[in-house]
Amino acid sequence: MIIGTALSNHATKALLLGSGELGKELAIALQRYGVEVIAVDRYANAPAQHVAHRSHVVDMTDSEAIKKIIDLEQPDFIIPEIEAIATQALVDIEREGKSVVVPNARAIQLTMNREGIRALAAEKLNIPTSNYAFAETFSELKTAVENNIGYPCFIKPTMSSSGKGQSMVKTASQLEAAWDYAKSSGRVDTGKVIAEAKIDFDFEITLLAVRALNAHGVVETYYCEPIGHYQEHGDYRASWQPQAMSRSALKTAQDIAFKVTTEIGGLGLFGVELFVQGEQVWFSEISPRPHDTGMVTMVTQQQNEFDLHVRAILGLPVNTRLHTAGASVPLLSTLAATDVVYEGLDKALAVPDSEIRLFAKPEALVNRRMGVALAIADTVEAARKKAVTSAKSVGIRPA
Numbered sequence: 001m002i003i004g005t006a007l008s009n010h011a012t013k014a015l016l017l018g019s020g021e022l023g024k025e026l027a028i029a030l031q032r033y034g035v036e037v038i039a040v041d042r043y044a045n046a047p048a049q050h051v052a053h054r055s056h057v058v059d060m061t062d063s064e065a066i067k068k069i070i071d072l073e074q075p076d077f078i079i080p081e082i083e084a085i086a087t088q089a090l091v092d093i094e095r096e097g098k099s100v101v102v103p104n105a106r107a108i109q110l111t112m113n114r115e116g117i118r119a120l121a122a123e124k125l126n127i128p129t130s131n132y133a134f135a136e137t138f139s140e141l142k143t144a145v146e147n148n149i150g151y152p153c154f155i156k157p158t159m160s161s162s163g164k165g166q167s168m169v170k171t172a173s174q175l176e177a178a179w180d181y182a183k184s185s186g187r188v189d190t191g192k193v194i195a196e197a198k199i200d201f202d203f204e205i206t207l208l209a210v211r212a213l214n215a216h217g218v219v220e221t222y223y224c225e226p227i228g229h230y231q232e233h234g235d236y237r238a239s240w241q242p243q244a245m246s247r248s249a250l251k252t253a254q255d256i257a258f259k260v261t262t263e264i265g266g267l268g269l270f271g272v273e274l275f276v277q278g279e280q281v282w283f284s285e286i287s288p289r290p291h292d293t294g295m296v297t298m299v300t301q302q303q304n305e306f307d308l309h310v311r312a313i314l315g316l317p318v319n320t321r322l323h324t325a326g327a328s329v330p331l332l333s334t335l336a337a338t339d340v341v342y343e344g345l346d347k348a349l350a351v352p353d354s355e356i357r358l359f360a361k362p363e364a365l366v367n368r369r370m371g372v373a374l375a376i377a378d379t380v381e382a383a384r385k386k387a388v389t390s391a392k393s394v395g396i397r398p399a
C-alpha cells in the first residue's frame with residue numbers, strides 16, 4: 001500500500017469501474033507507481049483490460065454484481081471511469097470503509113445523473129447554468145419547453161454521456177422525436193429527461209481541476225490551462241490547449257470549478273465543462289475523473305490528466321504545468337464491424353510532432369471513438385491543423 005512517502009511491499013490495488021480509453025491510460029499511470037490494476041467493464045477486451053493485471057466482465061449497473069467483484073478483489077481504491085454504474089453499491093461499499101471510492105461515492109452519485117449535479121450547482125451553489133427543467137412524460141416536457149425553456153433547446157437523457165440520446169430542438173415539431181430519442185438512447189433510462197435552453201457561447205472549455213495534497217498535507221486545488229473543444233451531436237471532435245481567454249473569464253471559470261469541486265470533495269482530478277461568452281461563464285457539467293477532451297494533455301503537459309488523477313489519489317504531489325500547445329482529434333469509425341483494420345498509420349505519423357493512439361476496442365460502431373490523433377506545435381492553430389491532418393490519414397476498414 002502506498003501512503004504518502006511510505007511504499008510497502010504489499011501492492012496497492014485499484015479497481016477500475018469502466019475500462020475504456022480513459023481507463024487504459026489510468027491503468028498505465030497507476031502501474032507506473034507499482035499499483036495492481038483490476039479492469040472491469042460491461043464487455044470483454046475493453047481497452048484498459050489489455051494492460052491491467054486482471055479483468056472482469058460484469059453488468060456495472062447491477063449492484064450485486066459490483067459488490068461481488070469488490071468482495072473478491074478487496075481493492076484499496078475503486079476508480080469509476082464511466083457514468084453508468086450502480087452507484088448505490090458504491091455508497092454501501094464506502095460506508096464499510098475497506099475501499100476508497102474515488103473521489104467519493106456521493107460525487108459519483110451526483111455527477112452520473114444530471115438532476116443531482118444541476119441541483120447542487122444551480123440551486124445549492126447559485127452558479128449560473130442554462131435554464132433547465134426535468135420531465136417524466138412528453139406532455140410535461142412540452143409544457144416546460146413552451147412555458148419556460150423556449151427554443152432552441154437541448155433534450156438529453158438524465159443519465160448519459162458522449163452525447164448519447166441528446167438532440168438540439170429548434171422548433172416544436174421536433175420535440176417528440178427528441179423525447180423518443182432521449183428515452184431510448186441514454187446509457188440508463190431513469191424515467192426522466194432534461195430540457196436545457198441553448199446557451200450562445202463564444203467557446204466552451206474543459207477546466208481540469210485537481211484536488212491534491214500540498215507539501216503540508218493539506219488539500220489544495222490546482223488548475224490546468226483551459227482546454228478548448230468543439231462538439232458535434234454532443235461528442236467532441238477536436239480539443240486544444242491552451243484555449244485563449246480573458247484573465248477575468250478564466251478567474252470566474254476557476255472560481256466555479258473551485259466551488260463545485262470543494263462541495264464534492266475527495267482527492268482526484270475533475271473535468272469542469274463550462275460555456276464562455278465574453279466575460280460570462282456558465283457551468284454545464286463535471287466529470288469526477290479524467291475527461292475525453294483532456295486526452296490532449298498526453299502531449300501538452302509533463303503530468304497528463306491521468307498522471308494527475310493517480311498522483312492525487314495516492315496522496316502524491318502534482319504539477320499541472322503546460323509545456324507546449326497541442327491538440328487532439330478523435331478517430332471515429334464510419335462503420336460497424338467486429339474486426340477492423342487501421343490504414344494509413346504511416347501517413348498519419350509522418351505529420352511532424354504527431355502521435356496516434358489506437359484503443360483497440362473489439363468492435364467498431366458508427367461514430368464510436370476508436371483512437372485519437374495528438375499533435376503539438378508552437379501555436380494551438382498549428383497543432384489543430386496537424387492533428388486534423390493526422391486523424392484524416394487514418395482509415396478504419398473491415399478486416
Ligand SMILES: Nc1ncnc2c1ncn2[C@@H]1O[C@H](COP(=O)(O)OP(=O)(O)OP(=O)(O)O)[C@@H](O)[C@H]1O
Pocket residue numbers: 130154156160161162163164166196197198199200204231233234235236273284285292
Ligand atoms: N445548454 C446548452 N447550450 C449550448 N450547448 C450545449 C448545451 N448543452 C449541451 N450543449 C452542447 O452539447 C455538448 C454535449 O453536452 P453534454 O456535455 O451535456 O453531453 P454529454 O452527453 O454529457 O457529453 P460528454 O459525456 O461527452 O461530456 C456540449 O459540450 C455543448 O457543445
Ligand SMILES: NCC(=O)N[C@@H]1O[C@H](COP(=O)([O-])[O-])[C@@H](O)[C@H]1O
Pocket residue numbers: 018019020021022023081082161162291292361368369
Ligand atoms: N465522454 C465520456 C467518455 O469519453 N468516456 C470514455 O469512453 C468510454 C466508453 O466508450 P464506448 O462507448 O466506445 O464503449 C469510457 O469507458 C471512457 O473511457
Ligand SMILES: [Mg+2]
Pocket residue numbers: 273285
Ligand atoms: Mg459534456
